[in-house]
Amino acid sequence: MNKRFLYLLLLPGILFLAAFMLIPIMLTIASTFVQDGQLTLEGYLHFFRDGYFNRILFTTLRVSVVTTLVCVVLGYPAAYYISRTSARKKSILLALAIFPLLTSPVVRSFSWMIILGKKGLLNTFLLSTGLIHDPLEIMYTPVAMMVGLVHLFLPLIIITLLGVMENLDYELVLAARSLGASSFTAFRKIIFPLTVPGLIIGSILVFVGSLTAYTTPALLGGKERVISTFLYQNAMTLNDWQAASVIAVIMIVITFVVVGLMNKWANRLNPKG
Amino acid sequence: MALLSLEQVSVAYDNHFILEDFNLQLEKGQLLSLLGPSGCGKTTTLRLIAGFLNAEQGKFMFSGQDYTHVPVNKRNFGFVFQSYALFPHMSVYDNVAFGLRLRKLKEAEVKKRVLRMLDIVSLNDFEKRLPQSLSGGQRQRVAIARALVIEPDLLLFDEPLSNLDANLRVNMRVEIRRIQQELGITTVYVSHDQEECFSISDQVAVMNQGKIEQLDHPAAIFKYPASEYVARFIGFGNFISFENRNDEGEDIELSTKGFNFQAVKRLNGAGNKGLLGAIRPDDLQLLVNVVDSKLVSNTLPGTVQVSTYLGRSYQYEVETELGTFTVNQEMEEPFRQGQRVTVYFPKEKLVLVQ
Numbered sequence: 001m002n003k004r005f006l007y008l009l010l011l012p013g014i015l016f017l018a019a020f021m022l023i024p025i026m027l028t029i030a031s032t033f034v035q036d037g038q039l040t041l042e043g044y045l046h047f048f049r050d051g052y053f054n055r056i057l058f059t060t061l062r063v064s065v066v067t068t069l070v071c072v073v074l075g076y077p078a079a080y081y082i083s084r085t086s087a088r089k090k091s092i093l094l095a096l097a098i099f100p101l102l103t104s105p106v107v108r109s110f111s112w113m114i115i116l117g118k119k120g121l122l123n124t125f126l127l128s129t130g131l132i133h134d135p136l137e138i139m140y141t142p143v144a145m146m147v148g149l150v151h152l153f154l155p156l157i158i159i160t161l162l163g164v165m166e167n168l169d170y171e172l173v174l175a176a177r178s179l180g181a182s183s184f185t186a187f188r189k190i191i192f193p194l195t196v197p198g199l200i201i202g203s204i205l206v207f208v209g210s211l212t213a214y215t216t217p218a219l220l221g222g223k224e225r226v227i228s229t230f231l232y233q234n235a236m237t238l239n240d241w242q243a244a245s246v247i248a249v250i251m252i253v254i255t256f257v258v259v260g261l262m263n264k265w266a267n268r269l270n271p272k273g
Numbered sequence: 274m275a276l277l278s279l280e281q282v283s284v285a286y287d288n289h290f291i292l293e294d295f296n297l298q299l300e301k302g303q304l305l306s307l308l309g310p311s312g313c314g315k316t317t318t319l320r321l322i323a324g325f326l327n328a329e330q331g332k333f334m335f336s337g338q339d340y341t342h343v344p345v346n347k348r349n350f351g352f353v354f355q356s357y358a359l360f361p362h363m364s365v366y367d368n369v370a371f372g373l374r375l376r377k378l379k380e381a382e383v384k385k386r387v388l389r390m391l392d393i394v395s396l397n398d399f400e401k402r403l404p405q406s407l408s409g410g411q412r413q414r415v416a417i418a419r420a421l422v423i424e425p426d427l428l429l430f431d432e433p434l435s436n437l438d439a440n441l442r443v444n445m446r447v448e449i450r451r452i453q454q455e456l457g458i459t460t461v462y463v464s465h466d467q468e469e470c471f472s473i474s475d476q477v478a479v480m481n482q483g484k485i486e487q488l489d490h491p492a493a494i495f496k497y498p499a500s501e502y503v504a505r506f507i508g509f510g511n512f513i514s515f516e517n518r519n520d521e522g523e524d525i526e527l528s529t530k531g532f533n534f535q536a537v538k539r540l541n542g543a544g545n546k547g548l549l550g551a552i553r554p555d556d557l558q559l560l561v562n563v564v565d566s567k568l569v570s571n572t573l574p575g576t577v578q579v580s581t582y583l584g585r586s587y588q589y590e591v592e593t594e595l596g597t598f599t600v601n602q603e604m605e606e607p608f609r610q611g612q613r614v615t616v617y618f619p620k621e622k623l624v625l626v627q
């Protein structure tokens with residue numbers, strides 16, 4: 001078949017994306033620079049002068065960064081263990097790791113409410129053992145959001161890292177060991193540097209996911225706002241579409257900047273140039 | 274006393290023994306090859322010596338010390354992998370320097386030794402290159418340099434040449450032998466390629482199912498295999514089972530089904546035990562005249578069944594009363610299919626195995 005003709009197969013998809021995504025996004029972005037028929041940056045300046053918004057922005061970034069770090073710390077050793085285990089064990093562990101992805105975020109968030117609530121499982125347990133005397137306030141705080149988001153994104157980073165680690169030739173470790181490296185040195189000088197690219201890609205996925213997640217922070221955060229829930233509030237409750245658009249653009253820009261920076265970093269660290 | 278000795282070593286994998294009661298000795302400065310088909314336990318033996326896996330039972334002695342439980346990184350053995358296992362994120366220089374830096378040498382000393390080693394393997398001016406920009410042969414030489422630069426007490430090769438093309442393989446094995454002898458370093462070399470093993474080794478151990486079938490000088494194994502297995506493995510394609518054997522005369526007298534054969538007696542008895550005659554396709558001769566084989570010993574009448582052109586020679590499948598024999602013969606005019614011939618077994622080429 002003619003190659004040029006093959007491109008036609010892409011056409012329906014491209015038309016769909018253009019009509020329902022690209023053009024609306026363009027229009028949204030354009031609308032944020034116009035106020036009362038004039039070109040202006042006032043929409044943005046207004047937000048960055050607002051302490052409330054800055055606090056929300058900060059909370060969002062903090063939650064996203066901590067979620068990413070916790071995912072890395074929990075996911076890296078798990079992925080390494082899974083990559084080194086026998087094929088049968090591997091498929092079982094992988095299924096278990098992916099399982100949270102298969103349940104709805106709503107169901108998952110409600111489960112966390114049962115566990116983290118004021119009279120939830122965690123508090124009941126800690127109170128009955130006498131470790132604490134007053135129930136912990138975890139529910140409806142950024143900590144609850146982080147817990148929910150880590151649960152949500154851990155599978156993602158495990159799968160990403162597993163891909164990199166399975167491609168890692170274990171003989172490299174044996175080679176390092178035979179040259180006099182302890183297990184730890186072999187890990188530090190061989191395994192870790194070679195898995196950094198996967199680590200960065202996984203981190204990008206988790207970070208961007210946390211930054212834009214809605215359901216989990218909305219259900220577990222209560223009155224605590226992150227950008228996505230703030231956006232929803234502006235659009236749906238306050239009916240301020242102009243403000244909602246500005247927030248959306250700020251979110252897109254942050255995402256692009258972070259992805260861009262981390263990609264650059266990943267490329268520089270990529271051992272294979 | 275032997276530099277290296279494995280004593281009654283057993284290694285199991287999933288309750289299945291790969292090595293059982295395995296014994297091996299090696300003198301200082303020698304190059305020993307472990308030769309055998311895949312699954313015979315040769316790589317397991319090598320990895321056991323390296324310390325990559327542990328023996329269930331038995332002892333590994335090295336230079337008079339018990340090395341059975343010494344961890345890999347304390348053994349000071351150089352290992353060259355089939356996959357080369359070069360660190361892809363490090364330059365050639367850093368790859369070779371890796372072991373030296375772990376030994377906390379001063380950077381000036383590291384540099385001196387790395388450059389000297391790269392000189393030995395003829396890779397000067399390649400220090401800054403990354404492994405993936407090198408050819409297979411160059412990577413192989415980096416791997417050898419990296420293993421040698423730590424001045425190992427023992428050098429281990431695991432099928433180092435099997436990923437190279439034929440010409441390079443011949444060059445590299447000459448190179449490996451040269452470096453090994455130049456540095457006088459004791460070496461264990463694993464391969465499934467007999468020509469490779471025979472050409473570089475002081476000693477060859479032919480392995481089968483976790484046991485050594487025969488350990489000897491390459492020439493001795495090549496000429497006088499000790500068992501049917503070794504004979505088959507090194508290319509003795511033809512076998513005759515004899516019924517009677519008489520050692521009283523100058524030669525060994527053998528017979529079966531009314532045919533008489535003679536085989537030369539050898540001084541140390543190598544290739545002289547048993548009742549199974551073995552001979553290489555290259556050593557058999559086909560004669561045009563049909564003789565009475567019941568009267569003339571070491572001959573068999575037969576019919577040419579298949580004739581294959583091999584380039585240098587023709588290969589014939591000849592059917593006889595004692596079975597089908599494969600014969601390689603150089604000639605201008607090949608035998609026709611169905612032609613009656615006589616197969617002649619030179620008595621000095623006929624070997625007896627158990």
